[in-house]
Amino acid sequence: MTPRSLFDDAAGLPAPPDAAPESLADGALLLRGFACAEADALLAAAAQVIAAAPLRHFITPGGRAMSAGMTNCGALGWVSDRSGYRYASADPLTGRPWPAMPGCFADVAARAARQAGFADFLPDACLVNRYAPGARLSLHQDRDEADLAAPIVSVSLGLPAVFLFGTPRRTDRPARLRLAHGDVAVWGGPSRLAYHGIAPLADGAHPRLGRWRINLTFRRAGGPG
Numbered sequence: 001m002t003p004r005s006l007f008d009d010a011a012g013l014p015a016p017p018d019a020a021p022e023s024l025a026d027g028a029l030l031l032r033g034f035a036c037a038e039a040d041a042l043l044a045a046a047a048q049v050i051a052a053a054p055l056r057h058f059i060t061p062g063g064r065a066m067s068a069g070m071t072n073c074g075a076l077g078w079v080s081d082r083s084g085y086r087y088a089s090a091d092p093l094t095g096r097p098w099p100a101m102p103g104c105f106a107d108v109a110a111r112a113a114r115q116a117g118f119a120d121f122l123p124d125a126c127l128v129n130r131y132a133p134g135a136r137l138s139l140h141q142d143r144d145e146a147d148l149a150a151p152i153v154s155v156s157l158g159l160p161a162v163f164l165f166g167t168p169r170r171t172d173r174p175a176r177l178r179l180a181h182g183d184v185a186v187w188g189g190p191s192r193l194a195y196h197g198i199a200p201l202a203d204g205a206h207p208r209l210g211r212w213r214i215n216l217t218f219r220r221a222g223g224p225g
């Protein structure tokens with residue numbers, strides 16, 4: 001594996017294509033730079049999703065607006081309001097079905113899952129998260145999905161973030177990992193219910209996305225596919 005230079009970050013350079021997968025825990029891997037080659041296609045497709053289903057700040061059951069803007073594509077979309085968290089087949093904002101999952105989304109998710117040892121991952125939900133500097137996602141488990149046998153695949157684009165990745169026990173202190181443009185994290189199996197989150201995003205300027213970070217989180221939310 002080629003070591004990443006200290007200067008890669010400042011220049012916004014992608015990870016080398018031969019970067020070895022990094023094990024985070026049993027069932028959890030970080031594939032640095034995995035999505036760099038298709039990043040522009042993913043961003044163009046994300047813009048179309050957002051045009052059809054605008055980003056919004058969901059309200060938590062506790063009554064707070066989430067700091068990241070969110071939308072979905074695929075058969076099911078993750079939503080939150082005063083009554084709780086759940087998956088829904090229609091966008092509550094527009095009343096229409098969520099936009100279809102773009103082919104390049106499903107493709108990169110399936111390939112990353114396979115690389116991490118999860119064959120035949122067929123996501124039916126993609127949550128699109130958009131972070132501005134200061135936005136965060138507090139420590140949580142992804143546990144609203146019907147199929148916990150399928151992994152989570154998470155693609156990072158734009159500004160780098162500090163990813164907090166713990167264990168299925170809330171009291172275990174999470175590791176802090178840097179996620180950069182094109183990095184893909186996959187967690188499943190014994191790590192499927194690992195607590196994770198995003199620390200408040202540091203300000204910066206990404207050559208492609210400016211002051212934004214976009215994350216695509218793929219799940220199998222309905223029954224096994």
Ligand SMILES: O=C(O)CCC(=O)C(=O)O
Binds near residue numbers: 154156163197198
């Ligand atoms: O933005 C990220 O990298 C994590 C997103 C996440 O955990 C979620 O949407 O549930």
Ligand SMILES: [Mn+2]
Binds near residue numbers: 196
């Ligand atoms: Mn999550």
